[in-house]
Amino acid sequence: MSRAQTQVAVIDDDPSFREALVGQIRSFGFEAEGFESPHSFLAEDDVSKAQCLVLDVNMPKMTGLQLQRCLIALGRHRPVIVLTARMDDRIRAEALHDGAMTVLEKPCDPATLLKYLKIALRLFD
């Protein structure tokens, strides 16, 4: 990939899904990097210049929504696409309230995911 920077950070504790999603986003033509937990993402965020986050909601220690709030608090907010294995009105409302672009249910429709990624990344163009 020609781009030096990570454009999309995928944060999901399930390695195989994380890997698949990173591969899929890369097949879209974006640079993506996977993080196994919100903490590992926060630890590397200095160097990771991700312009967009794809976050799994259900993760141990810190949920995706907590990470989202944490980033807002740190002033490092950027577009967030929230993924959830089970769509739930409460999760959806909370995520959108905290500034998520959208909440998608796994498995996600590739076209929808691509659409939102494009929107998210265009915001930084």
Next chain:
Amino acid sequence: MRRSVTAPSPRLRRSPAAPPHVSVRLMPLQRALREKALAEDQVDELRRLNWALSAYGRSISALIHGADAHHVMIKACEAIVSDGPYVLAAVALAEMAADKPLQVAAMAGPAVGYFEELTLHWSEEDAGGQSPVGVALRSGEAQISSDILADPSFAPWRDRAVAFGIRACVLIPFGRSAEVLGILAVYAAHPRAFGGDEMAVFQKLGEELAFAITLDRGRARLAVAETRRGVSEARFEKLVRYASSGILVTDAEGRFIEANPSVCRLLGYGREELLGLGAADVIHEDERAFIAAAIAEVQAIGAHQGRWRMRCKTGADVVADVTVTNMPDGEIVAIIRDVTAQTRAEAAQSAAEEALRETQSRLSRAGRAATLGEVVATISHEINQPLAAIIANSDAAERWMGRTPANLEETRKALGGIARDARRASDIIKRVRALLAGRPPEMSSFDLNTALLEVLALSHSEQGRAGVMVRLQLDNDLPPVRADRVQIQQVALNLIVNGIDAMARIEDRQRRLTVATRLAEDGVAVASVADQGEGLGASDPDRMFDQFFTTKAEGMGVGLSVSRSIVEAHGGRIWAEPGAKYGAVFSFTLPTVEGTAP
């Protein structure tokens, strides 16, 4: 001269002499004079008798007029001295104190001063007791002194007697039974003033005095008893008035004729309002039909005890323990104890217990459902991750392949991911299947009938609550089956609970659950659970055992699929068919130790 006079007959003797008839004949003067003196003597005697009778009559009159003993005594004394030679009449009462004093209760006549400052005793030890009065009292025999001047026993009092103009006396002791009550003393101004006839009258008068005194004492005792009774009644009324229990008295027709404040408070009526009402007015309408039975019980065995719902004037309900007792006069006394609060507490406790049972039941059901629910959740979550990964990878592979030139490296990577996630999904399913089975089966030989009875005992509370009657048709000759006992019991429980649930809305027929076992021709044991429920309807009996298939809103369709897994794992078969008339029959087979295991 003192002489004893034996008590004459109480009957008043008529004078032995006829009314004086003086025949005037020529006779010698002396004889004539003697006869005249004799005649005068007779007239005198008659006159004395007349006085005595007059005194007796007046005393009796006082007695008949209801006067008290004291009044009768005074009347007697007054009557005696009102005429004739009697100067003093007195009634003295013997007191039972240690020194046996004699109390002058009544006296009359010009010589009443005779008794003043005279202390009388009738004790033998006392000097005064040696007087004729004392002797008379102690002996109970009348004493007569025809002439005090000639009577040595009167010596100590002679001067005093003479000073009061007394020359003769008669002392009549009187009493009841063996008890000496007192003495009637009559004193005359002349010697030899007392004849036998007056003696008899005085003695009779003594008896009347004794009667008056006894009557008086009786009245006094009665008065005391009445006072006591009054106190007792007052206490009793207090008891009734302040009793915390309600007390109702009804007449033989069941109308309230008395009500204490407690029952008025309890039922919210004023006493006057309550009087005239009957049991039917204060018993809750739902229980009025039982009043007749309770009355019959009271009439038959004299009492009734029961818990009744009562209706207050306000329309509120109270629950009371009622004890009804039949009185000999036909009235009925009901003691009413308010147990509303107690009953509520009991009901609350019972409701709490019921809730606890309900919770336990729900828990045991939820336990089963949760296990299955967990399985479903596990399936959906665990399978979803690899599925999502597979979808992402396949999409990526397609894109890598579609590039110009195709990125085979990335495509292979994506395909590798797909294969890995597919295996992962498969592993998850295997794990879930293991989870469903729960644990490796522990095969043993056991009596299927006993195992089923244990399950029925387990579900006893559910049967009771659902109003289900269980009928057993167990084959007692069934050979033991070889299976995992616990798993088979889970299957049986599942079918029984399903059967009970299937009859929840059945109202037009008995909710009967028939649990049967039999030995089939091929040597397998068949257990069946037949309900009288709504039946299988149009549903496909073969699909009953498919996962998530259920005809009931709160059914346990998933349980059937687990049941099938278990039964089939044991080499058995499970199926459903319509009941003979209503409901459904669920049956499963198990190999027996004797049969040929499939």
